[in-house]
Amino acid sequence: MSRILPLRLERVGYAAGGKTLVHDLDVMFEEGPRTVILGPNGAGKSLTLRLCHGLIQPTTGRIVWQGAASASAQRRQAMVFQRPVMLRRSVAANVDYALALAGVAAAERRARIADALEQTRLADLADRPARVLSIGEQQRLALARVWALQVEIVFLDEPTASLDPGATRAVEAIVNAMDAAGTKIVMTTHDLGQARRMADEILFLHQGRLIERAPVDEFFARPRTREAQAFVRGELLPI
Amino acid sequence: MSDLTAAFASALVFGLDADLGRIVLLSLRVSLSAVAIAAIIGLPLGAALAVFRFPGRRAIVIAVNAMMGLPPVVVGLIVYLLLSRAGPFGVFGLLFTPTAMIIAQAILIAPLIAALARQLVEDMWAEYEEQLRSLGAGAGRALWTLLWDGRFSLLTVVLAGFGRAIAEVGAVMIVGGNIDQVTRVMTTAIALETSKGDLALALGLGIILIALALAINATAFSINLVLRERQG
Amino acid sequence: MVRRTLLIAALLIVALPTAAADRFITVASTTSTQDSGLFGHILPLFRAKTGIEVRVVALGTGQAIKLAERGDADVLLVHHKPSEEKFVADGFGVKRLDVMYNDFVLIGPTADPAGIKNGRDIAAALAKIAATKAPFASRGDNSGTHLAELDLWKAAGIDAKAASTGWYRSLGSGMGPTLNTAAGMNAHVVSDRATWANFKNRQGLTILVEGDTRLFNQYGVVPVNPARHAHVKARDGQAFVDWLITPGGQAAIATYKIGGEQLFFPNAKKESS
Structure with a gap:
């Protein structure tokens, strides 16, 4: 199967309400490294993910998926939101819904659901109503949905921001398992610790601009820009 | 006070009456059918107004909201003119039949169901939109997902429609004609007894009607509760 | 399961044929x-x-x-x-x-404020009602009874419509509702005898005038x-x-x-x- 990666953002900008929120992003996302988009609140991290995922359209520039497969790009990527949205049905049915939308045949869906729930340790809860799960379990279910979809790239928007440490650890483990299974990870966070744990490479965003891009070790050891240095030291940056 | 006592007495006595049984059944049949038809039309319409963005949407929303207050007598009159032998649908001979009453009540409550459903689904859409679009759901698919996910709340909407239908007298009186054993329902029977000056009997029938509405709402509420607990 | 049962029950009620000849x-x-x-x-x-x-x-x-x-x-x-x-x-x-x-009857308060009780001349009685401005409730709905009542006013030589903001009240209702209202207002009213005979909410009303051939x-x-x-x-x-x-x-x-x-x-x- 031809790949949709790499994903290229060419001078992508986004403005709303007369304000430019994302400026001239030129980025390439390639297979392999786990990319963490780091930055303070309001840096434009979420907007960048939404632009990539196609939930909003750039006001300038363009977003380019790879060649022949670009037409089906929407089906080969997924997004996990900070607050997962659970449909009012069982855990298994939530996964099934995503698969049905993706056009997966019913016979295959069953196997994929079982596998995804196994991977996210939700198998025991398969018949539970999704809405009564804890928030951590719900986020795992959101990941199960992505797992079952077998996408090439997943965008995760602060997936652990509302979780306690235990649930955070579980989510991070699943994300790493996805990475190991070959799914490209693009994740936002404002949490330095999580960035150190989860990133292979860091994109540092500030005030809607990409300020620095570096492998994780290099970024934390020798941040090049003043803003990144301040952020790594744990100082507050002006929004 | 003695009127009230007499009303309760006649409610008890007439509760066992065969004529009353027929009237109650017809009331239920007409209003439940009307609510079913109105829901089939109103729920998707309301959801569509919540999900789809198109020019003139706001005007339609306002119009549908305003039609929540359609006067039953006017609806009855319009349906009468349509179904009358001299009217465009006269050939079907539907006037003074339960079918005519169902049509009138469905027209009466479909806007109510659509307007309330629109509000409810719009709130849900705010929560669901990104997730559903991310999963690749088009607006049409999203619409059905929202209706299904909102089913417990939407039941209340449907019950509101049922309440308006079963309590309505103006429209069914005109298009049904209050014909004994054919189109007489609870409300028209109450109107008839009132015009005969038999206020106690009229009130007794009223008490039965209220009890009926209460029973239906209680049943729906309990089922809703059980299902909600089971499905979250 | 419950849902299916309910659905079937609902469909049965909806599909129930009318028991009609x-x-x-x-x-x-x-x-x-x-x-x-x-x-x-x-x-x-x-x-x-x-x-x-x-x-x-x-x-x-x-x-x-x-x-x-x-x-x-x-x-x-x-x-x-x-x-x-x-x-x-x-x-x-x-x-x-x-x-x-059958015949029409003139109904009014038992206290008989217009002094017309047991009269035989309906035109004279109506004239007295108008003269004393005693309350009168009219069907006002273009019904047979209403049209008959208007003929009676004509016979009495009174333009009742002109008094419709005062003692003459045009209700626009059926016979029963008009009697209910008349009972509440303690007003005079022209009714057909049959409806009156079967009417149960009479309160303070009674027949004041009957038997005039014009009430036919x-x-x-x-x-x-x-x-x-x-x-x-x-x-x-x-x-x-x-x-x-x-x-x-x-x-x-x-x-x-x-x-x-x-x-x-x-x-x-x-x-x-």
């Missing part, structure tokens, strides 16, 4: 014949004899005539001769026949003209009209009583215009 006619008539219980008495007798179910839509005479003009009834049975004759003359009806009569209330029956409305069930409608004027039908009318009091008096002629 194949053979029926629709009669547009007045509230007085319905509310007095007359139809409840005579229609089962007709049905037993012919197998034809009669469905009655009870309205004011004016409304009933409009309904029949639109072809929504097979037979018209009302009580305002000039309107009925016009209905026939305009080609909507086949032929008008006298069926029965004739009911006529007209089969709707099939030449005008092809779908009209002319044969069964005619069967009902024929039965009403036979000795059998006339006797059925005569035997209907409330509290021993006969309410309608059959007076069909063999030949009528």
Whole structure:
């Protein structure tokens, strides 16, 4: 199967309400490294993910998926939101819904659901109503949905921001398992610790601009820009 | 006070009456059918107004909201003119039949169901939109997902429609004609007894009607509760 | 499971066929014949004899005539001769026949503020009501009773309409609701005797004037003209009209009583215009 990666953002900008929120992003996302988009609140991290995922359209520039497969790009990527949205049905049915939308045949869906729930340790809860799960379990279910979809790239928007440490650890483990299974990870966070744990490479965003891009070790050891240095030291940056 | 006592007495006595049984059944049949038809039309319409963005949407929303207050007598009159032998649908001979009453009540409550459903689904859409679009759901698919996910709340909407239908007298009186054993329902029977000056009997029938509405709402509420607990 | 059961139950109720006879006619008539219980008495007798179910839509005479003009009834049975004759003359009806009569009565407060109790002259009584500005409740709905009442005011030489913001109240309601309102206002009101006899919410009202020949209330029956409305069930409608004027039908009318009091008096002629 031809790949949709790499994903290229060419001078992508986004403005709303007369304000430019994302400026001239030129980025390439390639297979392999786990990319963490780091930055303070309001840096434009979420907007960048939404632009990539196609939930909003750039006001300038363009977003380019790879060649022949670009037409089906929407089906080969997924997004996990900070607050997962659970449909009012069982855990298994939530996964099934995503698969049905993706056009997966019913016979295959069953196997994929079982596998995804196994991977996210939700198998025991398969018949539970999704809405009564804890928030951590719900986020795992959101990941199960992505797992079952077998996408090439997943965008995760602060997936652990509302979780306690235990649930955070579980989510991070699943994300790493996805990475190991070959799914490209693009994740936002404002949490330095999580960035150190989860990133292979860091994109540092500030005030809607990409300020620095570096492998994780290099970024934390020798941040090049003043803003990144301040952020790594744990100082507050002006929004 | 003695009127009230007499009303309760006649409610008890007439509760066992065969004529009353027929009237109650017809009331239920007409209003439940009307609510079913109105829901089939109103729920998707309301959801569509919540999900789809198109020019003139706001005007339609306002119009549908305003039609929540359609006067039953006017609806009855319009349906009468349509179904009358001299009217465009006269050939079907539907006037003074339960079918005519169902049509009138469905027209009466479909806007109510659509307007309330629109509000409810719009709130849900705010929560669901990104997730559903991310999963690749088009607006049409999203619409059905929202209706299904909102089913417990939407039941209340449907019950509101049922309440308006079963309590309505103006429209069914005109298009049904209050014909004994054919189109007489609870409300028209109450109107008839009132015009005969038999206020106690009229009130007794009223008490039965209220009890009926209460029973239906209680049943729906309990089922809703059980299902909600089971499905979250 | 529960949902499926409910769905099936709902469908059953919706799909339930109407328990209706194949053979029926629709009669547009007045509230007085319905509310007095007359139809409840005579229609089962007709049905037993012919197998034809009669469905009655009870309205004011004016409304009933409009309904029949639109072809929504097979037979018209009302009580305002000039309107009925016009209905026939305009080609909507086949032929008008006298069926029965009763009479109107003037109802008013037992305290009798206008001083008209036990009078025999309806015009004089109405004149007194107007002179004392005693409250009067009018149907105001273009019904047979309303039209008759207007004729009575004319006979009394009083323009009641001019007083419609004061003591004369035009209600625009059926006989029953008008009596209810009159009882509440303690007002005078012209009613047909049958509705009054069957009326239970009398409060402080009683009959003040009756027996004047001008209070005569004739009911006529007209089969709707099939030449005008092809779908009209002319044969069964005619069967009902024929039965009403036979000795059998006339006797059925005569035997209907409330509290021993006969309410309608059959007076069909063999030949009528």
